[in-house]
Amino acid sequence: MAIEALTLKAPLHPLDKYLRLTRIPTLWCPGCGLGVLLGCLLRAINRRVEEEVLKRDNLVFVTGIGCSARTTFYVDFDGAHTLHGRAIAFASGAKLANPDLELIVIGGDGDIAAIGGNHLIHAARKNMDMFVIMNTNFIYAMTGGQLAPTTPLKVITTTTPYGNPERPLDVIKLLSVFEINYLARGSTTHPHILENYFYKALGLKGFRFVEVVSTCPEIFGRHMGIRDAIQLYNELKKRIIFKPKPKPEESMISWEKGIIIGEFMINNYESFIELIKKTTYGIEN
Amino acid sequence: MKRVFIRGNVAIAEASLVAGLKFYAGYPITPTSDIMEYLHLKLPRYGGLAVQFEDEIASINAIIGASWAGAKSMTATSGPGFSLMLEGLSLAHITETPIVVVYVMRTGPATGVPTRSGQADILQARFGAHGDYITPIYAPSSVQEAFDLTIKAFNTAEKLRTPVILLSDAVIAHLWENMIFRDRDEVEIIERKRPNTDPSNYLPYKPEDDGVAPMAEFGKGYHILVESLTHDERGYYVPTTEVQRRMIERITKKILLHIDYVYEQKTYLTDDADYIIVSYGSSSRTAKSVVNDLRARGVKIGLLDIKTLWPLNEYAIKKVCESCTRIFVLENNIGKFVWDIQRIVRDIDVIPVSIIDLDLPDPDEALKVIEKWL
Amino acid sequence: MGLSKEDLVYRVIRNNNDKFRVNVLIDRCKECRLCVIVCPNKVLVMSEEFNIRGFHYPLPLHMEKCVGCKLCEYSCPDFAIYVEVIKS
Numbered sequence: 001m002a003i004e005a006l007t008l009k010a011p012l013h014p015l016d017k018y019l020r021l022t023r024i025p026t027l028w029c030p031g032c033g034l035g036v037l038l039g040c041l042l043r044a045i046n047r048r049v050e051e052e053v054l055k056r057d058n059l060v061f062v063t064g065i066g067c068s069a070r071t072t073f074y075v076d077f078d079g080a081h082t083l084h085g086r087a088i089a090f091a092s093g094a095k096l097a098n099p100d101l102e103l104i105v106i107g108g109d110g111d112i113a114a115i116g117g118n119h120l121i122h123a124a125r126k127n128m129d130m131f132v133i134m135n136t137n138f139i140y141a142m143t144g145g146q147l148a149p150t151t152p153l154k155v156i157t158t159t160t161p162y163g164n165p166e167r168p169l170d171v172i173k174l175l176s177v178f179e180i181n182y183l184a185r186g187s188t189t190h191p192h193i194l195e196n197y198f199y200k201a202l203g204l205k206g207f208r209f210v211e212v213v214s215t216c217p218e219i220f221g222r223h224m225g226i227r228d229a230i231q232l233y234n235e236l237k238k239r240i241i242f243k244p245k246p247k248p249e250e251s252m253i254s255w256e257k258g259i260i261i262g263e264f265m266i267n268n269y270e271s272f273i274e275l276i277k278k279t280t281y282g283i284e285n
Numbered sequence: 286m287k288r289v290f291i292r293g294n295v296a297i298a299e300a301s302l303v304a305g306l307k308f309y310a311g312y313p314i315t316p317t318s319d320i321m322e323y324l325h326l327k328l329p330r331y332g333g334l335a336v337q338f339e340d341e342i343a344s345i346n347a348i349i350g351a352s353w354a355g356a357k358s359m360t361a362t363s364g365p366g367f368s369l370m371l372e373g374l375s376l377a378h379i380t381e382t383p384i385v386v387v388y389v390m391r392t393g394p395a396t397g398v399p400t401r402s403g404q405a406d407i408l409q410a411r412f413g414a415h416g417d418y419i420t421p422i423y424a425p426s427s428v429q430e431a432f433d434l435t436i437k438a439f440n441t442a443e444k445l446r447t448p449v450i451l452l453s454d455a456v457i458a459h460l461w462e463n464m465i466f467r468d469r470d471e472v473e474i475i476e477r478k479r480p481n482t483d484p485s486n487y488l489p490y491k492p493e494d495d496g497v498a499p500m501a502e503f504g505k506g507y508h509i510l511v512e513s514l515t516h517d518e519r520g521y522y523v524p525t526t527e528v529q530r531r532m533i534e535r536i537t538k539k540i541l542l543h544i545d546y547v548y549e550q551k552t553y554l555t556d557d558a559d560y561i562i563v564s565y566g567s568s569s570r571t572a573k574s575v576v577n578d579l580r581a582r583g584v585k586i587g588l589l590d591i592k593t594l595w596p597l598n599e600y601a602i603k604k605v606c607e608s609c610t611r612i613f614v615l616e617n618n619i620g621k622f623v624w625d626i627q628r629i630v631r632d633i634d635v636i637p638v639s640i641i642d643l644d645l646p647d648p649d650e651a652l653k654v655i656e657k658w659l
Numbered sequence: 660m661g662l663s664k665e666d667l668v669y670r671v672i673r674n675n676n677d678k679f680r681v682n683v684l685i686d687r688c689k690e691c692r693l694c695v696i697v698c699p700n701k702v703l704v705m706s707e708e709f710n711i712r713g714f715h716y717p718l719p720l721h722m723e724k725c726v727g728c729k730l731c732e733y734s735c736p737d738f739a740i741y742v743e744v745i746k747s
Contacts, residue, residue, distance in 0.1 A: 001722050004672070006673070007670055008671050010668070012741075013682075024737075025689065035738070073522070080511035082346065082349075090347065092343070093347030093354070094351060096334055097350070100504060118343075191734060192733065229693065233696070280334065
C-alpha cells in the first residue's frame, strides 16, 4: 500500500477508448459539470454497446454552439458541431435520411431552449427519434455570462445588470405536454442517477430528453457570488430533491425552493420514424 | 426520352428525382410550395422521403444533416425563406456539404407580391450568406432549362462537394411548356467521391488533385467531424491565420478549378452583332423578343443569355462582346448584373435596361428603351 | 495526422489496497478538488507538487479506507482519476 509514480501508455482511463485523446484535457473550466455529464454518458453508451443494443458506429453526436456543444470535439464518434440552436434540425435530417443512425443531441439551456426552442418543440411534438441532453447551467457561459431562459429571477448577469426581470423556464414542464418517450431531469451532483437515466434513454425509441442541472463555477457561480467549484457544487447539491417517479406537474427547478430530479415520463409511444414507415411506406411494425 | 407538357416547378421536381434526390425538407412558400407537394407525393416511390419542417431554418439544417448521412438532398424556397436559410448556407460552405437549394425569386422586398416575379435577389443568392465562398448559381429561362439545369445543379453539388443554387423565378415556376424528359440512364449523373482509404487515414477536408475532398458519411465507422468553426483537414478547430487562409482557398479554389464545367452561357445571333443584350432568367425571353424585332428592322443585335450567374467566366463573356459598340443589360431589378458586365467589358458602353415588372419585362417597354440608344 | 492514441503516454500516480487501485492521470487534473470532497472516507489528499499545467492533483493516500465506491471517478470532470478492482 504505497504510492507509485509511473509513466504509462494510453488508453488508461476506462473511457479513453471513446475519447479523442489528443484533444484532452477539455477546454471546460475546473469543476464544470459538462465533464461529469460526458463521463456519465460515455459509461451509459458503453453499457449499451456491450449489451449490443447500440452499435458504436451508428452513434452520431450533434451539437450546436456553446460550452456544451464542444462535446463533439472530445468524443471519438461521428459528430457534427453545427449552428447555434440548430442541432435538433440537423439531427432530424440525418435520422430521416438514414434511420439506422442513433442521434444524440447535446446542448446548453440557451442553445436548446432559447434559439433552438422552436426546433425542440416540434421534434418533441413529432416524437422524433433522437436523444436530446440539455445541460442547464442557468447562464450563457461561453459568451461571457448573459441571461439564459433558465436564469433565476433577480440574478445579475451581464445583460441583466439591474437584476433579472424574467421568469425562468422549466423545460420539463414545457415538454410534458407532448407524447414523448422519456423525460427526466438529473444533476451532475448525482452521477450514478444521471448515468442510469442516460442508460434508460439510450434503450428507447422516439424523443428522449434529459435535462442535466450542472455547475458552472466560473460564470454562473461568479454571478451568484459562489465562484469556488466546491462551494457551488455543495450549494447545488443542497437544493437537489430526488423523487424517483415524479409527475411533470411536480417539476421544480428553483434556486430558492429546490430542484427536483427524477424520471417524469417513460412511455412507449409510436416514434416519428415508425409513423412515417406506416403512413408513407405502408410498413407496419 | 419523351416529350412532355409541364410547368417549370414540376420540371424541377422531376429533374431532382432523375438526379437521385433522396431527402427533401421544406416549408410552404409561394411560388415554390408545389415543388414540395409534388415531392411529398412522388419521392417515397423512389425510396426517398420529403418532410415539411417547422420553418426554413430547420429545412436547410435538416438537408445538410441528411447529406452527411449520405443522401442527395434539396430544399426549395423563395425570397423570405432564403433570407432565413443564409446561415445554413454558410454552414454548408464551411463543411463542404453537397446540397441543392432551389430559389424561385418573387417580388420583394419582404412579403412583396408572393405570386409574381422579380430578379432583385441575384446578389443575395451570390453573397447573402456571411463569409468568403463561391456558390454556383444556375438560372433557367425555360421549362427545358429548369429541368436540365436542376440535373446540372445536383451534378455540380456532388462533383465539387458544395451547395448549389438553382435560381428560378415566379414566371418560370408556373409556365407550361413542351420539354424533352430524359431519364436516369439517358443523362450523366455524378455521385460524390467516397473515401478509398480506411478510417484511420481519412481526412474529411483534405482535397485530392481535383481540389475536392472525398466525403464519408455517418454510420460507416469513419468518425467524421462536421465542423462549423474554422478547421484544418481533420475538422479540428484551429484559429490561426494560416489555417483560415488554407480553408478559404480550399473552398473557393475547387469551384474555380472547374469553371469550364460550371460556367454556361448561350448566344443568339451574336456573331455579327454591333449591339448585344445581356440577360438571364425570364428576362432573357423578353430580350430574345427584342432582338428578333430589331433584327427584322435590320439592326445587327444579338443576345447573350447567361445560364450560370456565378461564378462568371469573364473571358467567355468578353469574347462575345468584344466587337460591339454598345451592350445592354436587361433585368427585372434596379440594375445588379449590369455592374458585372460593366466591370468585365470595361471599354465598351454598357447601358442598364432595368425594367421592374411583376411578370417578365414587357418587350415593348424594353424595345422603347433600347431603340433610343441604337 | 499527428499523434494517434497509441503514441500518448501519461504520468500516473496510483495506490492500492487488497481490493482496489486508485489511479490518477496527474496531468489531466485541473484541481477542482471534487474527488477529494465526494470521497466518503477521505482517501484522497491534494498534492504539494504541481502537474504540468500548474495544478495540484489528488494523491490516493489513505487506501486502507477505500471501499471502491468510484464516486471520485464518476465526479471527475476530466477523466483524470479511475478505480480498478484488483483480483486478489
